[in-house]
Amino acid sequence: MEPGFSETDRRLMAAAIRYAERHAGLTGTNPSVATLIVRFEGGVPLIVGRGVTAVGGRPHAETVALAEAGALARGACAYVTLEPCAHHGRTPPCAEALVAAGIARVVSAAADPDPRVDGRGHDILRAAGIEVAPGLLAREARETLSGYLARALRKRPEVTLKMALSADGMLGRRGQGRVAITGPVANAQTHLMRARSEAILVGIGTVLADDPALTCRLPGLEERSPMRIVVDPRLETPPTSRLGADARGVPTVLAALAGADPQRGRALREAGFEFLAAEPDENGRVALPELLDDLGARGISTLMVEGGAMLGGSFLKEDLVDRLVLVVAPGRIGEGGVPAPLDPQEAGHRFDLRRQLRYGDDLWLEYMRKDG
Numbered sequence: 001m002e003p004g005f006s007e008t009d010r011r012l013m014a015a016a017i018r019y020a021e022r023h024a025g026l027t028g029t030n031p032s033v034a035t036l037i038v039r040f041e042g043g044v045p046l047i048v049g050r051g052v053t054a055v056g057g058r059p060h061a062e063t064v065a066l067a068e069a070g071a072l073a074r075g076a077c078a079y080v081t082l083e084p085c086a087h088h089g090r091t092p093p094c095a096e097a098l099v100a101a102g103i104a105r106v107v108s109a110a111a112d113p114d115p116r117v118d119g120r121g122h123d124i125l126r127a128a129g130i131e132v133a134p135g136l137l138a139r140e141a142r143e144t145l146s147g148y149l150a151r152a153l154r155k156r157p158e159v160t161l162k163m164a165l166s167a168d169g170m171l172g173r174r175g176q177g178r179v180a181i182t183g184p185v186a187n188a189q190t191h192l193m194r195a196r197s198e199a200i201l202v203g204i205g206t207v208l209a210d211d212p213a214l215t216c217r218l219p220g221l222e223e224r225s226p227m228r229i230v231v232d233p234r235l236e237t238p239p240t241s242r243l244g245a246d247a248r249g250v251p252t253v254l255a256a257l258a259g260a261d262p263q264r265g266r267a268l269r270e271a272g273f274e275f276l277a278a279e280p281d282e283n284g285r286v287a288l289p290e291l292l293d294d295l296g297a298r299g300i301s302t303l304m305v306e307g308g309a310m311l312g313g314s315f316l317k318e319d320l321v322d323r324l325v326l327v328v329a330p331g332r333i334g335e336g337g338v339p340a341p342l343d344p345q346e347a348g349h350r351f352d353l354r355r356q357l358r359y360g361d362d363l364w365l366e367y368m369r370k371d372g
């Protein structure tokens, strides 16, 4: 137990962190934050207000929770997964709103690196005589805020590399692209991951071999399909591909190098594709760090990399992967297989294994970058 916190504090903060997941990926450039307003009646905690950052990013979690609590906020304790903001947006800062509502104690998890906040939120609370207890379950909270934190601190999206492997460590069969190896439960989880990402990226090799749709096809979540990005240096994506079929509905961006055939560009533009002028690396391929900088500047904070042994291998080699998801299916591919750029054993050396789940016959392994 962290010093200065009770077991009840810890349980309430854990609940707030779970609640913050609710709008993960739906709050734009804003993080999905949660607030619980809690009164202690004879030592028993009673939640009188709950809030999560609204879809689109405003109102903030504190505003929502304080509105629900009303007059019951006076003398209550607020549990916030991120330091309350200190800047004036469309509404006054959350720190001031907590003061005005008469909150007696604020327990927070992660600090906010936004230069407009960065400790000032806590300072406003302390100056008003509120007891401030920061840092409870900070690591767990940072995981729910990781996309926001990556963009705030590194000006780049958080990168999740997801790969499906056969039991013998193959990604697919040579010349055939992806062969369906994982089962329905793991596949549904993949679609859920897509829904929670702001953008999904594959290489042109995957587009040509698999003709993927890269949409979220879970019933009720079709609207949550993220932006699709293809690393396509020479504009080889066929306008008639499945990506082209709905490029007008789902933003689809081709990251191409200068000098790509303008004729192709025209046909693709007509099909609804958008373009991003990528920079070449020393091997004449699309430079991935610069591509990530570009996506960060466009407000993308979570990127899921889903395709291609080559592209996945490059992200790993260049140390650009923050989260790694390996789905290991029971079947073997054997002769003619395309080996994955790393296996679970190597992954264990480079990343921390955070979750290990069974989905049907598949093993789902989630890792985080070691220093994270």
Ligand code: AOF
Pocket (backbone or CB within 6 Å): 030, 031, 032, 033, 034, 052, 053, 057, 058, 059, 060, 061, 062, 082, 083, 084, 085, 088, 089, 090, 094, 095, 112, 114, 117
């Ligand atoms: C909070 N509570 O629920 C969230 C916060 O564009 P704005 O004005 O909405 O401000 C965005 C910043 O607000 C963002 O960078 C982060 O510092 C903070 N997010 N703060 O008090 C919340 N989502």
Ligand code: ZN
Pocket (backbone or CB within 6 Å): 060, 061, 062, 084, 085, 086, 093, 094, 095
């Ligand atoms: Zn705020």
